[in-house]
Amino acid sequence: MYAVKVTYATVLIEIKVSQSMSNSPFKNNQLYNEVVYKTLIESTLAIPWSIDWESKQFNYIGPQIEKLLGWQQASWKTVQDWVDRMHESDREKTFNFCVAQSLAGIDHEADYRALKADGSYIWIRDVVHVIRTENGEVDSLVGFMFDISERKKQEEQLEILQRQLEEFSYKDGLTGIANRRLFDEFFAREWQSAMRLQKPLSVLLIDLDYFKQYNDGHGHINGDQCLREIAQLWSTCCSRPRDLVSRFGGEEFAVVLPETNAEAAIQVAENLMQALKNAKLTHCTSTISEFVTCSMGVKTIVPTEQCDQMKFLELVDQNLYKAKQSGRNCYQADYVDTLEDLKE
Structure with missing residues (x-):
């Protein structure tokens, strides 16, 4: 049985080999488990990614990124690519916030408008987990990107309604x-x-x-x-x-x-x-x-x-x-x- 649960606050991917597979030749096969893990991650709506802290290079980003933003998977090479594909009004505050939280070793979330290849923008939420070395230094960042455009649209509509209610009051x-x-x-x-x-x-x-x-x-x-x-x-x-x-x-x-x-x-x-x-x-x-x-x-x-x-x-x-x-x-x-x- 393979169970996948994805939320905005946390990302939990749980892989269990059912008892029916106890006699499978793939039991305890690390390569097999890695393939299953990769398949599960890349089939979710959330886009997984990993960044090496020292080099600031992407170790990995899910292929779903191409469908969501239009940029080819291979074009995501460094943190600068992530920053450059962000709305200019969100760029500095988002980058500074993420760096500060990462240096402090604090898992965090960041909402920003991401630039699509066609020139339009959508709202993204990055859920970030900080991985540290045994010495306590930042080793890497792993996380998931979520498309929260619909949620933001609903929030904006709610804000409009609230302003209208306030005006009416x-x-x-x-x-x-x-x-x-x-x-x-x-x-x-x-x-x-x-x-x-x-x-x-x-x-x-x-x-x-x-x-x-x-x-x-x-x-x-x-x-x-x-x-x-x-x-x-x-x-x-x-x-x-x-x-x-x-x-x-x-x-x-x-x-x-x-x-x-x-x-x-x-x-x-x-x-x-x-x-x-x-x-x-x-x-x-x-x-x-x-x-x-x-x-x-x-x-x-x-x-x-x-x-x-x-x-x-x-x-x-x-x-x-x-x-x-x-x-x-x-x-x-x-x-x-x-x-x-x-x-x-």
């Missing part, structure tokens, strides 16, 4: 802009950055005026479409890469403006209100305008370690409330000039 399902989760993380990160660099940070909280009445009068489907249009409209108004426009919840939006002083934040608020005014989105149930309007709370701060970011948001929300109390369709803005209300 930060995106508002209705409007397509950033959601509350992304706002919270982005605001916390920019707060730390502003505190470290001592730069101004501005936040706008926006509420669409009488939007519940809009849904009652125009229907929720039209209400959803209105939210989508406003979200895209305001996203184009805040075009700096670090500006964030997000849906805060319901008909509320939030804008984070890093490194933006109070004057510039007010200009952004006015731009957003003007853009909404120009859109002329009909609001038949509003008591202040025939079109959709909004109220805003605007606040700017240069945070310190004594400031609490959530209390700052509460102050922005208070400004939004003041804007509503002032008749809506306006903004209330100021700069935090005292830390008393922001202390933790």
